[in-house]
Amino acid sequence: MAESKDKKPYAEEYAINPGDFSAIGEASTKFKATLAMLGVPSDVVRRASIVAYEAEMNVLIHGGGGKIQLVVYPGSIELTASDKGPGIPDVQKAMQEGYSTATDDIRELGFGAGMGLPNIKRNSDAMSLETEVGEGTVLTAIINFTR
Numbered sequence: 001m002a003e004s005k006d007k008k009p010y011a012e013e014y015a016i017n018p019g020d021f022s023a024i025g026e027a028s029t030k031f032k033a034t035l036a037m038l039g040v041p042s043d044v045v046r047r048a049s050i051v052a053y054e055a056e057m058n059v060l061i062h063g064g065g066g067k068i069q070l071v072v073y074p075g076s077i078e079l080t081a082s083d084k085g086p087g088i089p090d091v092q093k094a095m096q097e098g099y100s101t102a103t104d105d106i107r108e109l110g111f112g113a114g115m116g117l118p119n120i121k122r123n124s125d126a127m128s129l130e131t132e133v134g135e136g137t138v139l140t141a142i143i144n145f146t147r
């Protein structure tokens, strides 16, 4: 892909509608196609897809819906997932492998292993979780790459 200094980053955003489990993985699937189309290396596309999928699922399952955004810079990808849900009371706990507050109904759908946030951390070069109880959560993940 040709790059120039004044080129704006590529950005794409999707709404994650409350309770819409029929749209599972839709945003991350679209992001994956976009990144491949932009010529991002395939291992980076794979990592970004995992991050986007887990972030999208958390917004849907725990955040009561919200949105997810992809921004592609010349050498990095930024994924932001935000919701106005209940927030996370203990981020350190939430980051632990196996910690989940998912209900039995959610577990029956195959989610709630408590592996989403650890997986996001593992597959990104930097991540931040801004959250406030009763206000919502904003997760940002950065993945760097060279072409």
Ligand SMILES: Nc1ncnc2c1ncn2[C@@H]1O[C@H](COP(=O)(O)OP(=O)(O)OP(=O)(O)O)[C@@H](O)[C@H]1O
Pocket: 054, 057, 058, 059, 061, 062, 063, 083, 085, 086, 087, 088, 094, 095, 099, 100, 101, 102, 110, 111, 112, 113, 114, 115, 116, 117, 118, 137
């Ligand atoms: N957007 C969010 N809003 C509120 N709580 C959240 C949010 N994202 C994560 N959490 C909390 O952090 C916990 C851990 O999240 P994580 O993604 O690691 O596991 P999980 O979603 O429960 O299970 P899995 O991702 O393996 O299906 C969740 O169970 C939930 O309590």
Ligand SMILES: [Mg+2]
Pocket: 054, 057, 058, 112, 115, 116, 117
């Ligand atoms: Mg999760």
